[in-house]
């Protein structure tokens with residue numbers, strides 16, 4: 001769950017981390033991008049990485065994972081021209097530890113960030129630091145809260161903006177910077193968004209398009225996220241569906257923004273040697289087990305997340321969903 005930390009943040013120095021393990025997962029990711037199996041073209045491996053974390057996005061709400069609603073044409077297309085990991089289980093059911101895992105390749109029991117007032121130890125190498133040390137230009141754009149410099153997420157980024165950016169704003173900044181980079185620059189861009197997170201507040205046109213419930217089932221969403229609010233309400237099935245519809249609408253809005261972003265970069269040739277990866281840190285429950293939200297349980301609705309990626313030398317089809325991984 002997103003939310004501000006309490007009190008002072010301290011680095012977790014309880015554990016000494018074997019450094020080589022920290023970026024193993026990402027080394028493996030780049031290797032995977034080479035798609036070394038037989039259905040690969042002869043293109044070179046990607047030189048750049050764009051990593052997008054759509055916070056709170058559960059896998060089974062995307063067409064690429066079998067969802068029947070039209071929430072994700074751009075993400076589905078990304079998967080279709082690249083790779084889709086069938087079963088990805090988040091290492092945590094809330095934002096902070098899961099993103100430390102994403103950036104370090106380490107599970108929470110190793111990186112040690114498990115409560116809201118901890119930041120990863122300086123001993124834990126983060127992806128941007130690793131790539132920056134290898135000469136990459138690095139840009140981090142986040143929606144804030146846990147994904148801030150307070151928690152060390154700025155480490156390794158030449159430019160880092162954690163000013164609670166909307167997805168649209170973050171993509172606009174990324175688009176501008178990517179055009180400014182020299183053609184020879186290698187780059188790593190990390191974009192994080194809470195656009196599909198509670199309070200499930202998509203633009204009205206999207207909300208209307210996905211809405212299935214009558215007005216009687218509509219409940220306020222702003223300021224009511226998480227256990228202190230929805231989970232202490234006696235939500236009817238219709239009200240839970242209302243929230244779920246809003247969530248779906250937010251996914252489609254984010255997907256449309258991503259489509260524009262990728263189309264623009266494609267026209268500019270910036271995707272020719274770039275691996276684009278879309279993941280999430282955890283999912284969301286909508287009363288399947290009596291609650292709305294995440295962090296309270298370990299059901300698959302809270303833990304199974306998408307991992308989709310596409311880039312040069314990576315041409316797997318959706319039907320080649322043989323990869324099982326953990327993030």
Ligand SMILES: [Zn+2]
Nearest residue numbers: 055056095281
């Ligand atoms: Zn999260």
